Amino acid sequence: MTDSSLKKGYEPGEVEKRCYRLWESENLFSAEESSEKKPYSIVIPPPNVTGVLHMGHALNITLQDVLCRYQRLLGKNVLWVPGTDHAGIATQNVVERDLAAKGLDRYGMGREQFIDAIWQWKEKYGRTIIDQLKRMGASCDWDRERFTMDDGLSRAVRKVFVALYEEGLIYRGSYIINWCVRCRTALADIEVEHEEHDGHLYHIRYPWPNGGGGPVVATTRPETMLGDTAVAVHPDDERYGNLEDERVILPLTGREIPVIRDDYVDMAFGTGALKITPAHDPNDFVVGERHNLPSRKVIGDDGIMTEEAGGFAGLDRFECRKRIVAALEKEGLLVKIEDHAHGIGHCYRCQTVVEPNLSPQWFVATRPLAEKAIAAVRKNKTRIIPEKWKNDYFVWLENVRDWCISRQIWWGHQIPAWTCADCQEIIVSETDPDACTGCGSQNLIRDEDVLDTWFSSALWPFSTMGWPDKTRLLDTFYPTSVLVTAFDILFFWVARMMMMGIHFMKDVPFHHVYIHALVRDEDGRKMSKSTGNVIDPISVIENYGTDALRFTLAAFAAQGRDIKLSEKRIEGYRHFINKIWNSARFALMHIDADAAERGAGHIAGGSLPDRWILSRLRHTADTVAGALDDYRFNEAAGSLYQFVWHELCDWYLEAAKPALYGNDDAETGRKAAATLWRVLRDTLILLHPFVPFVSEEIWQKMPGTTDSIMKARFPGRDPELPAPEREPAAEAAMEQVMGIITAVRNIRGEMNISPSVSLSAMVLAENPETRDMVDRQAQLVRYLARLENLEIKDGGDSPKAAATAIVQDVSVSVLLEGVIDVAREAERLDKEIAKLDKEITTLVRKLENESFVSKAPEDVVEKVRMQYTESSEKREKLENNRKTIQSIAASGGA
């Protein structure tokens, strides 16, 4: 039976399209709302709706898809909720940039028109990321796709906001926050990226009112001095002993400001005198509150100096710094400038230097929520894997400050809060209010701000399932089974989902959190557009196929280490996909309906290779399942690679060829075909979570399979569906046979004998069981070792003109009469003996060590003894051969 429809090389392009269409048309991704089957659920970390797929997504999606497909093969009712995030600042930035190119800006357009423009943008580009996820093979339940700004989720956001407000967990207040002057919005603390910069420490003298002396303060940001409202020193600082109620002159302004005492000041730093700018420094703000100092905002929301800056008004903040320094120098008040490295905050969306800024904002009181989120992980209600991230999670939550959730942008969930223009009452409501609850006025002004994008993402695990309605989906699938994500959003997202999930659902949002690696370039740098080192997953898919990319990512997804990716590696795994393809092509030539029928049942009485490969198959199935249960993706991928390439292809297919080509009797051939069918079928199932396309394509071409491979069951995991068992005896026997074959091949190689030269060999096996076993496998050994003759004896001397190797308890001699190169064989044996000597030395050292023999566990000692015996015997045999060879050499060669 020949199926010649498989092409010589695997061509992923059209296969991927065809398979994905099949899965979608058969609805194989959709979960049942309720079912007899056990539930398994994942919510996707929603990518930016207008974004494009990068390698981080590719890894993230691959791992989730591996898990989902694996769980379906286990017979679970799998829900993988897909969706996208509106990504407030990021999306707004992109659209603003686009509009700027047309000479437009949002202020000129007005809010309504601008939001309209973003929706249009979203409609235009919003499908890209979803299409790309599909190209990755993602088996999401697309009918349940959600968007953080769709009606349902918006309703959830409002409900949560109002509930937290009423509980007193959301409040509004004027505090110093991180301000991005480019995005013109507040940022949460974690949205600021700190970067070490080489800056300067400017020492500035603040003279006494009488014009002389005065304390010297040190600052890295001289431009903020215009907003200073005090100078602070430590209460214990004796250098400033008599400064009580003193005042100093703020240079360049002539303003008098007080000297205060506060133990926040570090006496050891700089001069021990600290300028206080409550409006532009978070610490100074706190000090200012303590001492009732006024705030003077000298840097505007646009990064330009305000009217408060006097003569410096209208200057850019960095230009202002230069002018200030020059002016101070001119007045002789600049004492010195030191080099000083310090961290500077940047906006995580646009990299602009963040300005600490005083402004009214909305906050979530995080503490009470955080405590429960901490407890849930401590009590293992949610397990974080790998465990090392637990600590970061705890430390962050334990030290978390209130979360600034208002953003001065327009794209997002507008805060459901209104202020009465008449009585200043604040109204927070799920539905838009008609009148003031205080005075009845209809003159209500809605808060302009929108909520932090992460506020809506925090609700994702339950808002996507229909909350606040009580839905069957929630009943069935909440809490979700696992969240798969990278550590960089552990705080942004995971911690906040934990807080919101526990608070509103009274249960954790997920049982497991699996934190995977970050994908970097081959030099270990983070991939970014500005460095130009990004590898675009879609172009990789076009060049190498989705399966190759997926397998590469899975194979490199070792826990606790970043992935350095290069195309070279992907190419390597493309070869593996091709190997799978070709092994199937070969198999399909030899299997038919009969093989399928026999292969589906219990296969008994097969050849040694038949029994061996079935046993190895079972071993592989168990390894893969065990690894996936523990999120050890690389181990699962590695064992599949090893099995398919080095056991199935290298040994089984080669060993089975004589039978499959009909060189043996018909029954042996049929059994081999049945075995081959079974191994191919089960291997495809094991591979499927990793390489869904090639496995499906081959499945479709196989006789005896129905439907999609997605409906198959994972071998060995369902008691109802028997799988081949491990057979240690068959594995041991086959290992020895393979050893003998390898030994002959090795001699051929070392002796430089061409593969075309036919050889004769002799196996000496004193152990009768081994002897019989080798005897039964003689044909196999002859075939794979390319031997003309193979003699098997249970005693006697090794032949003289021969090259000999020892394999466990047998010796293998390749007869070299006529072809022997005495010197070469002597050299080869010397090398072998030297290797054994080294081994024996270490073993002897152990056995002669009394404390080892007495203290080490019995089985370890026994093992060493056995190794010693084995190695010594092996050495002795080789030594004898060495002597024989020497005598031949002495008598003038063979």
Added chain:
RNA sequence: AGGCGCGUAGCUCAGUGGUAGAGCGCUACCCCGACACGGUAGAAGUCACCAGUUCAAGUCUGGUCGCGCCUACCA
């Protein structure tokens, strides 16, 4: 400044205290009826360094050096 992690074959990385592994690369030979995106064989490592614990350490402990990352309000 603290915290975490890493340093194993030329490269990228696995490695549960018991004689060091893989992939790629490299060397030699080979188009043998699935595959040259292939086959067979081979070379290649004082497991960063120094101490310690242990019968035994790549693996555990402490320290040193180098490299990352995260957190932090010392101006």
